[in-house]
Amino acid sequence: MASATVPPEYLQANHKKGDPPPFGAVDNVQTIRLSGQPDAVGETQPADCPTIMISTATPAGDHVNGWKEIPIVAGFDLNRLVVDQDTDATLPYYVENTKDLTQIKRVVITTAGIWRNGWKYANNIRNALICAAGRESVNADMDKILVAAPQWLNKEDVAMGAAQPDDVYYHKNTYQRGGPAVGPGDVRMSSYEALDKFIAMFWDKDVYPAVESIAFASHSLGAQTVQRYAMLRPSQPEDSRITYGIMNPGSFAWPVESRPIPPSSQPSCSDPAVYDAWHYGIGPGKPTRIPKYVRDEVLENRGLITERFAFRHVFYGFGLDDHGKGDTHCEAQLQGGTHLERGRNFMSMLQNLPGGYPVNHSVEYVEGVSHLDYHMVCSSLALRRAGLGCVADRDADGFGADAEEDVSVGLVSRTG
Template identity: 40%
Template sequence: MRVFASGSALAAAAVLSAASCLARDMGSSNPATHQMRRRPRSELLDLVARQAQAPAQVPATDELQQQIMQQAQTDPIGAARQADSLQGVWGNTQGGGNLPFTLISGDSESDPFGPNNQYSWNRNVDWVPNANANPAGDDAQNTQGWTGLPDVVGFQLNRTWEVVPGATQPFYISAGWQDRASTIKRAVITMPGKPRDSWKYSQLVRIALNVTVTNFQQYGLTNFDDVIVIGPAWLNQFDQEYGASRPTDLIFHGSQWQSGGYSRSPNLTRSITTYDVLDAFTDWLFDQKQFPALTSVAFAGHSMGGQAVQRYALLKKTKAYDRNIHYWIGNPGSWAWLSDSRTFPTSNCSATFDEWQYGLGGNQTKVTKYARKDVIANRQDVVDRFKTRNVHYGLGLLDNGAGDTHCEAITQGGNHLNRGNQFVLAYENNGGFPSTHTVDYVPNATHQDYSMISWNFTLQRLFTDGIQTRQPALTDLRNPGDKNKTTGAVPNPPPRAFATPIHKIVAYALLGGSVAGTALAFFILPFLFSNNTSTWEQEQWEAESKRKLL
């Protein structure tokens, strides 16, 4: 019998042989390589597997990027495979190296006042510079907190909205919204980036809204006032320390706002999570007494904001209005994976690679308490529910920045684009790409916020998809972890231990005897006790009664 090996198998065998020889030869002559010889065989096999399946690397030409962008509209999995073949993407953990070409030369930070932030075809729309916020330190990522929340052109800062009594969540909202609440059709809730700069992203989305109404009326949006923009201002312990928060403001730890972290302040009977806050926003917006014309809500996030949107979309509790919510996820640094399979596994974090916030497995007690019971009860139901939602992925075709550098993120891919591609490709072995999801690749864009937000396809996802009609309410509002609803009713429950034939006979006999005995007693009693019909007894009773009335 002759056995034929595939080309990939031969390549894997060759790599394994070379690795084994190299380790043996170098280890025998160089003590410094003894660690290499002690490397687990499973890790070497993982390395071999990755080498065997690595796609051929090709330059990211304009023509190829345009091809990938178009292919994604009908064949997202095929487009993701193509995008993974671009030079500097597959398994590249070094980051950087890919620069934008001539579409947008920088991002909203590098040219805060100039029109160069707009695509050339959108430069007829005014650019609004970022608000002047004051960080407490010089750290570019502002790990030291903000000293205050700045005023933003075109927005009101609401600091009195109570999520629960005694706990307020600050947020930016389009100015004058109260005057047009009865005609608003769409709300876009935008997440900040890692520095919690909610004012910046609120303004970027507002500028993109103006672009849509001015230049893309064919998408179906002609009135700027039909849409409001909301930007929750997540605050952490550093903002509390340096003065940005007020006593009743909800405070979350570090960057845990993006993964459903729970509140640390104010002191509540029961802490609430950032996902509870987002639920409160949608409950308010879909209340037809407040916004009678509202048809839909979109969540938007880029970078860490994209992580927040993806993770919330995955775990969000079922609500009647869920068909009318859209989620736009732009260039996240890492993902909450839907299965325990990874293309880049490593023994360095084999016990934690699939734990929340990177997945739904491992130690499931680490899942945000908002949805912990759901995940523990039925992880697959959580995934299946996510696959029915309106989820839109936006990926820059030159974004090979490292992003999240934790080991758990590296198992998902080497960089932003690689991880996004792998997330899409994973659907191939997980029931196929969902019909309610979309993938939009943005040519010549790196990790640029406004380039992604103002891209033509993104404008549709944020502002016009689903804006014309409110979809019917869901009727099945169960969540996997709801009490007594995890398995449903048993159609034919098995007989109990006491439900045997002999027990049934005894039970029926006792019941029958009790009924017969009661009937017999009522039949005999009149014969045992005669009526008081004697005249003298009646006269004596009447006389006694009259004395009692005196």
């Protein structure tokens, strides 16, 4: 497939720091940065990206006490999807507004980490897509890929004024585990059920007639959200057209009962009813934690849940310098001591499944990157695997390539 050409207005060579983005100014913060020039939240463009980086919005408030607003993002619309027909409860979301929707072939969905800053993740993935379009090795076509991001809210955000009256919201960060909403009113919808409806929106042929696939690109707590969602999502006709991109999660939902670290090392978690319960496993120990809309299925047939997860298209990305502790709960410690160790242990567990390493799963290890969301997704390896590469050939993106064992690390490396 011929390399896509990035439009000249996206090249660093044609800009200086502080220029407005090509699609128009929103404020004096969301302006152009060049490689080596940190944006408003400290993100920097990798030196090998020839394209511009657009600085992230900086709304009032914070993730601890609550956000005071959901900001407008340059090049995106902030829309709301009705996710509960009985109450008209809505899920806010960002979606690019600079593209011809009839030409979109792939939608890339990103979901925020613990800061609930969906605006930053939407901007990061859009910046990464521009970077991908400027790299011949990635072969991206910006015009055929659409970036979107749900905006999760919690009680603190509502109290500080970020939400509209009908916006669905959660307790703390329990949307990560598919927890039930705590408002508005009596709405108790699981965040995963809201994600089901969010995804379904992009299969609407009246709006997106050319869409062929959806890819998640997620990091840290956002990656925990996506991994657990991939584990529990009920079977849908479009399953084979969805890829779940999971980078540097702090912990996993383990599909099998055994753990790489002896349970005896964590006395408070020595019982599988504790360490294997949702959201660290899919055991029956704490059934009320499992999202209600899939609870019976999980409790009645663990083998089916594991097999379905193994069949799904999943990409894992791990920074080789990510030695942070991440999730410090004892359940997570039984999976490994750091982000990277847990990732490697999870890959080894997958390799030892009865059917071997799942044919539709792939993994890449990124040198020189720690727990940095933008630099993870902007690496050449991750750009292709996370759905930001060529949209014409699944094998070219790594979605259907052959698996080869990498005996040097005892894992599986998938190459395309």
